[in-house]
Each structure stands twice: as structure tokens, then as C-alpha cells.
Amino acid sequence: MAAQPDPGRSTEQIVSQFLSKALHAILAARIPFIHGPTIPTSRPPRKRDRWFHLALGDPPPALEHPSGLLPNGVMEPLVVDILLSPREDPTMPEAIVERWVAQCEVPAPWSPLHSPAESSSNSFLVKRTYKKSIILLRSIYSVLRLLPAQRVFKMLCASNQSYNYDLTYRVSSFAEPFSRKEEAEFRSHYFSPVETQYGQLAVSVQYRPSLSQFNLEISSLLPPMLITDYVGSPAADPMRTFPASPSERSATRSSISYSFRGSRDGRPSTSAPASAPLFNRPHSWTGAPNEGPSHRAQPAHQPPTGSQRKPTFNFDEFKFSPPFYMSPTPSPPKFSGSYMQSPLRAESAPVSIPQSGTSKVKGLRSPNLSDPTRNFLPPPSPKSARTAEPSSQDSESKSFRKPDGLRISDAYSNMYGTPKGPKDGKDDSGRFSLSGSPRFTFSRSSSRISVPDDLDDPDFSYPFAVDDVDSSDSQARSNDGKEALDFGHASSSHKSQDAAVGELVHMLKTAAPLRDSTYSSQSSKSELQEEGLGSTSSFFMSRMASDALDELQSYKNIKEMLLSQSRAKLHESLRRNN
């Protein structure tokens, strides 16, 4: 793609593009947050970047159509006023700190430039015009950094605090001349003009050499905001993504709304509903920045407040917040896709994890799928906690995602076993803990759930830990087998302990009261019989192994008791007979 204009390219196009680019450079260096994000060096230069060999990035939407900048042609001057607008006191007048004027000055009739050039030299003139325009634009760019307003711009951009002033701008084709007093306060800098076929392209700037009179200071900090939807709050929707800052939120909203407006009628327009399209008015438009952080939460486009401000120009002015882009802040914490799509996430609340070892074993003892809320949750192993951590890509989301991911991952692991973690480790928490739904896990791995490689904690065993058919999971397979064996050994020994506990409880419940032996024996017999019947009936209610053992033990006890009673009766009868 040719960097220089073709010989056939008209001077008018060069001038038009030059004015547009100059305006872009001025606004980018004076109006906070109007410029788009920094161009990545890897991005190939776009066509607009190649104009004058100066890549400034994407222009604000207002400058998308340079032809709209000067509807009456390139001979119309472009006047850009940079103003310091008091924020806290709207009644105070704005002050112009810089005035940039760019125009194509028609040469005098007696000037040699007035004579039309021959066609053969037109091409040469166009090339020379373009070359000099490149340097002129560079000079404008450099001078912008050397003027006093640059410091104010940096202050407003760098700080998140709001100042008592804002930098605003006003673009028009006519500027009311300064008074003598004002003129004395300004200095001028004139750039060398560039000869064109239409005259000399001249750029000048009038600026205040000192801005100390404005007493720029911090007006107020960010207003206190009550955050109701903080991370982890009960009111917050866990599926919702949180923006990085209120400024970004409003910036997004504003940029979207502005771009919509821009596309609606093909040219940038103001926000006022009754306002005319931008350039139908006498070639003037104004803009206020997003006015610092304290105002960013407000709607980006407010009704015109021109009535409250001193009219300085003899045409209507429209105030609107210029389009601005999302500030390059870190991306907000986000859940992974699988994490958000998991049905389990929508179904269950975080499950508490018991800390005791017996409770872990308890969970293994009774894998009752029909009752997934039964407390058979093994405690999380250290490695399982690590793998539940979010990816390293989003450092801001780490602290946010970790606890939730950990809890959900444990819920998964406790109910169905933990699925195989991803090999890339890119999004460990979401994928590892919630790689799809449990049903998906089942169907994918043929009702088999693999144990992740890094869950090598010997104390951590799954109720359904089985071998993975995947050849790459050989290590996990060995772990699975080992854990399965451990599961079998542990269960038998633990069953006896549980059975003993159950038996003890039952014995305590069914223990004979401390009464007269005769009465107690008879009553206890009847009671025991009743209780035995009752207990027998209750024994059959539970089908668990522990209950069966309990039953057996209780039968034994009853038997013993009956036998002892019978013996006692026998002795008594024998005594009576004797």
C-alpha cells in the first residue's frame, strides 16, 4: 500500500486529512480519555495511520468522517479552543488556555502562488505538499507536549481524583477575537506554512504561558459508594461479571451510546434531543470529557448546560461528553465458561466440608446416590485446593474465584469424584472442578470418573474412584487402584467401629431401668419383649450394614436376656418345688 499520495490525489484531500489528523492530535493531547487505547505495535498500520506517516490510533467517533469537519470545504478555517472549565461552580466562566487555528490561506492575487500551476508540476507540488505536511504534523505533535496545558492534561489523566477544573474543547470555523487584555495574556507560536495549490496551509497556536492563576487542585475524592453486590455477598448473582471500576462501566455505556448515535445519522451528533445534527449548525461543536472519576457514573450525555454558562460565541453550543473509550484497566474477574455453565452451580449451595477424619470415612461408607446431600464429604486435600485455583492469567480474579471454585470443586468431588484436570492448566479451577456437568462427565468417560493426577493425597479417597481408560492417565490409574484398595480396607475396620457405636447407642436406649429385681424382671421382660418387638420392627427399617450388625447384636442381647430370665425362672421354680 503506497504511503505517499498518488500524483492524482487532490490537494483538497491532503488538506482535509491534515486538518482531521491535526485535530485528532490536539484532542488526544488535551482532552483526557478521549483517545482510544494505545496502538499495539504488532497491529498492522491501518489506512488512516498511514496518512502523514503518523499512527495516532483510532480517532474519536466525531472524527471518523473528516469530510464532516469542514462542510464548506478546506478553505474554511479550523479553530480549536482548549478550555479550562470549572467543575464545581458552573457560573464561573470558562477560560481558553489554548487556541489552535489551521487554515488554508488564499494567496493574494499578486502573489506568485496565485497563478495556477501547470499540470506537470501539480504532481510535484502535491508531493512536496504532502512531505511538508508530514513534518508540520510532527511539529504540532511536539509543540503540544511543550505547552503549559500539557501538564494539566497529565494531571487530569494520571490521577483518579477529580480536580476543580476540566479540560474541554470547542471546535468551530470561527473564533471570536480576544480582547486586548486577553491578547496580552497569550503568547503565539506560528508554524511554517506549507504551500498548497489552494494557498498556504498555516497553523498557529495561542497559549497562556502560565496556568498558575487557575489554582488547579483536587476538588474531592471519589464519592463514597455503597457496594451492595460485592463479591461473595448473598445478594450478588454469582454468575455475574463485575466491571473493573465504575469509570469503566460508564465508559462502556457512553462509548456504546455514542457510537450508536454516530451511526444513526452517519455523523456524530450531540446528546440533546432537540439538538440539530452536528455540522448543520455554524460549524461548531464542543465537548467535555468524562469529567473525571466522580462524574463517570453519570450518564455520558447530559442535556446542554449552555444556559448556565457564559455564551462566548455567537452561535448555539452543545455540550456533550465526547466519546471515550474504556480505560486500559485490568479486565474484571470472570468465571470460566464451564464454570458458568455448570448446572450444579445453579443447583447447590457451597457445601461445608467436615474436618474430622471419621466424618470423611463416614462419607465413604454410605455412597447413597439418591441422597446427594448426605454428609459423606472427604476433606479437601492440599492438592485439590491448589488445582481449584484460578488461572494465572487474571490475577485480579484469583482471590475472587478461589474460594467459590474450591467449594464447588469439593462438592463435585464428593458427589461424583473429581474429573480429570486439563493438561494445559489454563483454566484450572473452572475446568478442573467443573468440567461440564456431572452428567457430562459420566457420559464422556463412560460412567467413569478419573481422578486427577495431582490428587495424590493418600488420605483422600473417592467413593467412586475408578481407573481411567485413557492411556495418558496411567498415573491416575495407579492412584485409583491404590485408593480403591484403601477404600476396601478402611471400610471394614470402620464398619466395626461404627457398628460398635451403634450398638452402644442402642444398648443405652434399651437398657433396663434401675428398679426392684422381681418387678423389674417381669416388667423388664415385658418391656424387653415390647421393646424387642418394637426394636425388631425398627431393626428392619434400616437396611444398612451397620444397622444389620446392630440388629444382630441386639438379638444377641435379647437372647442373653431371655436366657438369663429363663434361668432365673427355672431356679425359682426349683426353689419353690424344694
Place this chain on the structure above:
Amino acid sequence: MNCESCELKELEVEQFEIREALRCILHTIFFHRALGLVRPRDVDCELFELTYVQCGVPEVEKEIEEKINEFITKVSKHPNRRNQICLSFYEMKSKQSAWSSSKTERVYWERWFVNLQIINQRVNTKSKQTRVGLDHGEFTFEEKKLHRSALEASIRENLLRIIKFANEKMDHLPHIPPNVEGISYPYEIAILSSAESSLDILKRMLQTGHQTTLS
């Protein structure tokens, strides 16, 4: 083609200020003479309240840093001399002579002279004199503050001078090669000292055979 030259105002800098001062000036010159496609980058000076623009060409940045390091080394070895950096732009042209075959040679079309006066010793001398006094610390600090302000103003003045010169003198610039990014003309950076500068200029005049216009 005439060789335009621009002699900048002499800067009185301390040893630790050399780097920042030279960066400001050299990058600004390059920004106005690297006429290929550039992605400008604003740089805020650490020592001064100045912002200058780099053209974003890594090769240029690297060479500038190397030359600055070389300059600092040379200055430390030969103090109390007028030091100068000369940034020259040229183009290669083949020259045909009657008695020899054609050969390519450098034809300089623009030179920038950056003059620096290192003032470390003078400040130290003054500080030694004021050590006897009770307020020598305040005096030294005040003097340094004044020096810093004056240097900042001088650098700013030089930057504006560069911009003005680059803006005014454009007719001698060669044709910009098409589809070029960054540097559009070959250049060289030479370090001159007070004893060498005039000799070196004379040598170049004899080599190039062009008249050097004095600014």
C-alpha cells in the same frame, strides 16, 4: 544540495543530567526527520518537567542510548572540555570521476550540533567554598534548584528551536522512500570534543566537497 546545519544552544549539565538532556534533544530531532511511518510515544523526563516524543523505532533508540553511553564515558575521561554531539543525515550518491571508477559516497544534507558543558567541577568547587558557612546545605540546594530550572528552560528552548528549524528548512530534504517505516534517511551520530570539532568539520568539508552553511 546544500547541507543545512543547526547549532543548538549550549547546555550546562551535570554528569547525571547528560543522559536525559541528550535523549530529549536527539529524539526530538529524529522525530522530525524519521519521515517513515512512526508510532509516536510520549516520554516524560525524569529530571525535568518536559515531555518529548520518540518515534518508536527500536533501532534508533538503541543507537541513541549507545552513543549517550559513549559520550558519558568520554566526558568522564576528559572533563573540562567542550563536548559536542553531531547528528548528521546523508544520502549515498555515486560519484563519477574522470580518472577513477564511480564510487558511492556520503552526501550530508543536514547536521545538528548539540553542545554540552559539563559543570560538575564548578558546582563542587562552589560547594567546597560554602562548606564553611552554616547554611552551605541550603545554598547548595538552592543553587542546584536554580540550575535545574535554567537547564530545563534551555532544553525547552532548544526543543522549540529544533521544531522551528525542522519546520522551516524542508526544501533540502531528499525524497521520502515509499512504504518505509521509521527512519527514512541514513544518519550518523558523532561525538566531538572541543579540540576535535573544528578539525572534524574541516575534514568533512574536504571529503564531501560541499560548502557548509553556518546557521
